[in-house]
Amino acid sequence: MERIVECVPNFSEGRREDVVKAIADAAGRCEGVKVLDVEMDASHNRSVVTFVGGPEECADAAFEAVKKASELIDMNRHEGEHPRIGATDVVPFIPVSGVTMDDCVSLARQLGSRVGEELGIPVYLYEHAATSPERKSLPHIRRGQYEGLKEEIRSDPERKPDYGPSELHPTAGATVVGAREFLIAYNVNLSTSDKGIAQRIAKTIRESNGGLKHVRALGFYIEEKDMAQVSMNLVNFHATPVQKVMEAIEEECTKLGVEVVSSEVVGLIPQEALTDSAILYLKLKEFERDQIIENRLRE
Amino acid sequence: MERIVECVPNFSEGRREDVVKAIADAAGRCEGVKVLDVEMDASHNRSVVTFVGGPEECADAAFEAVKKASELIDMNRHEGEHPRIGATDVVPFIPVSGVTMDDCVSLARQLGSRVGEELGIPVYLYEHAATSPERKSLPHIRRGQYEGLKEEIRSDPERKPDYGPSELHPTAGATVVGAREFLIAYNVNLSTSDKGIAQRIAKTIRESNGGLKHVRALGFYIEEKDMAQVSMNLVNFHATPVQKVMEAIEEECTKLGVEVVSSEVVGLIPQEALTDSAILYLKLKEFERDQIIENRLRE
Numbered sequence: 001m002e003r004i005v006e007c008v009p010n011f012s013e014g015r016r017e018d019v020v021k022a023i024a025d026a027a028g029r030c031e032g033v034k035v036l037d038v039e040m041d042a043s044h045n046r047s048v049v050t051f052v053g054g055p056e057e058c059a060d061a062a063f064e065a066v067k068k069a070s071e072l073i074d075m076n077r078h079e080g081e082h083p084r085i086g087a088t089d090v091v092p093f094i095p096v097s098g099v100t101m102d103d104c105v106s107l108a109r110q111l112g113s114r115v116g117e118e119l120g121i122p123v124y125l126y127e128h129a130a131t132s133p134e135r136k137s138l139p140h141i142r143r144g145q146y147e148g149l150k151e152e153i154r155s156d157p158e159r160k161p162d163y164g165p166s167e168l169h170p171t172a173g174a175t176v177v178g179a180r181e182f183l184i185a186y187n188v189n190l191s192t193s194d195k196g197i198a199q200r201i202a203k204t205i206r207e208s209n210g211g212l213k214h215v216r217a218l219g220f221y222i223e224e225k226d227m228a229q230v231s232m233n234l235v236n237f238h239a240t241p242v243q244k245v246m247e248a249i250e251e252e253c254t255k256l257g258v259e260v261v262s263s264e265v266v267g268l269i270p271q272e273a274l275t276d277s278a279i280l281y282l283k284l285k286e287f288e289r290d291q292i293i294e295n296r297l298r299e
Numbered sequence: 300m301e302r303i304v305e306c307v308p309n310f311s312e313g314r315r316e317d318v319v320k321a322i323a324d325a326a327g328r329c330e331g332v333k334v335l336d337v338e339m340d341a342s343h344n345r346s347v348v349t350f351v352g353g354p355e356e357c358a359d360a361a362f363e364a365v366k367k368a369s370e371l372i373d374m375n376r377h378e379g380e381h382p383r384i385g386a387t388d389v390v391p392f393i394p395v396s397g398v399t400m401d402d403c404v405s406l407a408r409q410l411g412s413r414v415g416e417e418l419g420i421p422v423y424l425y426e427h428a429a430t431s432p433e434r435k436s437l438p439h440i441r442r443g444q445y446e447g448l449k450e451e452i453r454s455d456p457e458r459k460p461d462y463g464p465s466e467l468h469p470t471a472g473a474t475v476v477g478a479r480e481f482l483i484a485y486n487v488n489l490s491t492s493d494k495g496i497a498q499r500i501a502k503t504i505r506e507s508n509g510g511l512k513h514v515r516a517l518g519f520y521i522e523e524k525d526m527a528q529v530s531m532n533l534v535n536f537h538a539t540p541v542q543k544v545m546e547a548i549e550e551e552c553t554k555l556g557v558e559v560v561s562s563e564v565v566g567l568i569p570q571e572a573l574t575d576s577a578i579l580y581l582k583l584k585e586f587e588r589d590q591i592i593e594n595r596l597r598e
Contacts, residue, residue, distance in 0.1 A: 047513070097592075246580070262582045296333070296335055
């Protein structure tokens with residue numbers, strides 16, 4: 001199987017197009033890496049670059065992007081609605097294919113170490129790469145934001161970074177680096193316009209109400225479709241496959257006398273999430289991934 | 300999407316391992332081609348080589364294999380149970396990913412022309428590459444076999460080959476080249492040991508009895524599992540996806556009061572067959588193939 005990592009760094013610049021382009025280009029110039037998407041948000045004054053590639057290639061590309069951002073963004077002049085602590089605010093590595101979460105944790109440490117040493121930017125590790133339970137949480141690391149952290153990083157031992165100096169970079173601030181699961185944005189449309197039904201189903205299936213693990217769900221009425229919709233984030237498709245989510249929704253639909261009309265993936269989805277769903281639906285047994293011709297060819 | 304073709308040439312040698320290995324190696328040496336399987340059958344005195352790769356690469360590899368077989372196999376000394384007309388008996392090109400049937404027909408013509416001109420072996424085009432309705436059928440082209448065709452190819456205008464001389468190659472005979480759909484060998488196991496139920500389901504769903512197009516099905520009792528099994532060949536997974544077959548079987552199961560316990564893919568399956576099944580099961584709408592990260596990366 002091909003080894004593919006996704007990296008989705010967030011930068012504290014959402015207005016100057018040339019700056020965001022220069023940062024995305026710094027990543028995209030790296031061999032074995034492909035920039036899939038660049039989203040700029042002017043009101044948040046923040047942008048999100050999505051690129052994929054081999055693991056080492058993604059770590060190199062992330063470093064180049066962080067370096068470029070540190071040259072072009074001055075946090076002392078930054079304002080925007082979204083919480084942030086640095087020019088490069090957060091860099092998550094995400095396993096897509098043929099790599100483990102541990103591989104991505106290694107990439108996070110590797111990048112963190114380089115950013116700390118070579119660029120003099122303090123780095124905090126988060127989520128699966130976190131070095132303490134509290135630091136798993138991005139909001140926890142970002143509390144007080146750039147302005148508040150400036151002082152606390154010097155005085156509060158609890159805010160000592162995992163890499164780099166205990167002092168904010170004069171213009172680039174600090175950066176959070178980590179590893180997390182792929183997030184699938186998945187919506188299911190129902191044969192009713194009753195928002196209440198979608199909300200009831202969302203409540204039954206979501207983790208926060210004791211439903212399926214790794215599923216966040218809300219119920220909406222979608223005017224353009226005149227349909228109720230269960231809108232979800234599936235935050236660990238390995239542990240809770242898309243097929244299991246659909247099965248649970250269909251079960252609830254049967255109870256409530258409605259049907260699933262269609263579903264939508266918003267944005268990207270790893271091949272494996274669809275393959276897993278097919279294998280589960282078809283109840284395939286003793287199936288080896290190298291029975292898939294494309295996988296065999298790449299071995 | 301990656302462009303992948305499968306090629307499954309059959310050779311009239313199933314006993315001399317060194318000969319079959321030399322033929323498979325001739326294909327495997329070509330860059331961009333991977334030999335996935337070599338099956339020798341001593342009683343049929345025939346072997347089947349399976350390789351995959353880019354379209355042009357597969358056509359080149361097929362030529363090298365046909366050439367090697369023409370050097371090492373003498374049809375005047377060949378005997379075996381399976382019908383055959385040449386050292387390389389038949390060469391099908393099969394679209395797997397990112398290529399159309401028309402692309403494979405072009406490859407068949409390209410190979411046929413080279414084999415005819417450069418090796419002096421008469422070539423008949425079959426299935427999707429056939430130049431007449433009768434020649435779609437492999438048995439029709441092979442009638443009389445090597446021994447019978449020797450005379451008829453000279454005298455009977457109906458047996459004039461599509462490429463090459465109207466005379467059998469002195470040792471390699473003639474070759475059939477064509478393009479066909481990928482065949483998925485797919486079995487569904489039932490929650491009963493009653494063979495009759497599997498046979499009833501097979502009869503309902505197969506094309507020959509007015510069921511699903513491109514589905515061949517038989518019912519068996521599998522002793523090692525103590526289960527009845529619907530054993531199928533799905534000969535066009537684009538037109539009749541695996542998911543549709545499963546849906547039809549589940550519908551029959553419900554009528555007959557049994558359940559699908561599991562299913563099996565025997566051998567290889569194209570990634571697209573599983574992806575299509577997931578898309579259908581999940582009722583995904585407005586889904587573009589480049590939402591799959593791996594496809595986007597390869598664009």
